[in-house]
Amino acid sequence: MTLYSSGIAPVGTICDLRSDTVTRPCAGMRAAMADAEVGDDCYGEDPTVLRLEAVLAERTDKAAGLFFPTGCMSNLAALMAQCARGEEVIVGRDYHVYADEAASASVLGALSLVPIPVAEDGGLEPAEIRAALKPEDVHYARSRLLCLENTVGGRAVPLARMAAAVRTGREAGLSVHLDGARFFNAVTALGSSEAELAGLADTVSLCLSKGLGAPAGTVLVGPTPVIAEARRLRKLLGGGMRQSGVLAAAGLWALEHQLPRLAEDHARAARLARALIPLGTVRQGTNMVFFTPPVQNRAALAARMAGQGVRISDPGEGAIRLVVHRDVDDAALTAAIAAFESCL
Numbered sequence: 001m002t003l004y005s006s007g008i009a010p011v012g013t014i015c016d017l018r019s020d021t022v023t024r025p026c027a028g029m030r031a032a033m034a035d036a037e038v039g040d041d042c043y044g045e046d047p048t049v050l051r052l053e054a055v056l057a058e059r060t061d062k063a064a065g066l067f068f069p070t071g072c073m074s075n076l077a078a079l080m081a082q083c084a085r086g087e088e089v090i091v092g093r094d095y096h097v098y099a100d101e102a103a104s105a106s107v108l109g110a111l112s113l114v115p116i117p118v119a120e121d122g123g124l125e126p127a128e129i130r131a132a133l134k135p136e137d138v139h140y141a142r143s144r145l146l147c148l149e150n151t152v153g154g155r156a157v158p159l160a161r162m163a164a165a166v167r168t169g170r171e172a173g174l175s176v177h178l179d180g181a182r183f184f185n186a187v188t189a190l191g192s193s194e195a196e197l198a199g200l201a202d203t204v205s206l207c208l209s210k211g212l213g214a215p216a217g218t219v220l221v222g223p224t225p226v227i228a229e230a231r232r233l234r235k236l237l238g239g240g241m242r243q244s245g246v247l248a249a250a251g252l253w254a255l256e257h258q259l260p261r262l263a264e265d266h267a268r269a270a271r272l273a274r275a276l277i278p279l280g281t282v283r284q285g286t287n288m289v290f291f292t293p294p295v296q297n298r299a300a301l302a303a304r305m306a307g308q309g310v311r312i313s314d315p316g317e318g319a320i321r322l323v324v325h326r327d328v329d330d331a332a333l334t335a336a337i338a339a340f341e342s343c344l
């Protein structure tokens with residue numbers, strides 16, 4: 001089994017800890033999707049999409065929002081909307097935009113990604129940003145944008161840490177994009193307002209299909225001219241959808257019903273971490289636990305756990321990322337802990 005194994009969940013799966021993207025829409029969310037008022041969004045006529053975009057723009061105190069099918073496309077459009085061909089994006093080496101988006105900004109946007117080390121708390125050090133900046137010189141690409149992420153591997157990066165990085169970028173004239181795939185986990189953990197966190201960046205990708213449990217969708221929020229350009233880029237990238245209100249309705253439902261309960265996921269992740277401490281090395285933040293089992297137990301662990309109805313990513317060499325989400329209730333977590341205890 002690999003991290004992205006594509007098989008149907010085996011019959012008898014009690015608990016799937018591979019990712020918070022594995023959730024399936026519950027009855028309430030499906031009802032909201034079925035009832036959604038829809039229109040052709042490429043004509044700007046889907047009222048549910050327009051409402052979702054407006055709601056998230058208002059909550060994050062941005063001028064405009066734009067609904068994308070995925071977080072990858074939203075991040076890519078945000079970068080392309082704010083950088084010209086050949087310009088540079090400074091980004092954390094472990095951040096999704098650099099590490100996990102198939103170099104799309106380079107392949108499709110002709111942008112140069114400059115990866116810098118990510119600090120222990122998931123943030124970027126101002127000194128590293130300064131070192132990556134290029135002076136104005138015909139020999140060099142132009143440094144144009146700073147790309148941040150929050151949460152980072154489950155860690156909610158404190159606002160003050162982000163603000164220091166942003167200040168450094170702004171002093172050099174950079175725009176700032178925040179990959180907020182788990183933005184709502186971050187604000188839940190930090191106790192900050194959505195506007196406070198979003199206010200640090202020009203543009204923010206807000207995923208609905210991770211902790212919020214919607215089947216698809218990311219809203220990019222930002223200034224009106226940037227979002228207008230992102231709309232053109234969304235079409236160029238093949239992401240203009242038609243009656244996408246059925247998806248936007250799931251997002252609106254998730255904001256109302258899933259967002260208020262994200263703290264429960266974080267509490268369950270903390271419970272899982274406490275239970276794993278006697279069994280290996282553990283780090284936990286928000287809804288994620290990174291667990292390193294003893295070397296001798298690694299090889300067959302995922303298969304043995306699956307045999308007990310608990311799906312985890314293949315440990316490989318490093319830590320196993322275990323992600324708690326809406327479909328992991330107390331009983332499922334108890335079963336997962338029991339499976340770890342019996343397999344290790």
Ligand SMILES: Cc1ncc(COP(=O)(O)O)c(C=O)c1O
Binds near residue numbers: 071072149179
């Ligand atoms: C931090 C982060 N950013 C962006 C994405 C991309 O989202 P999507 O899978 O919707 O393209 C992911 C996906 O898991 C992610 O974890």
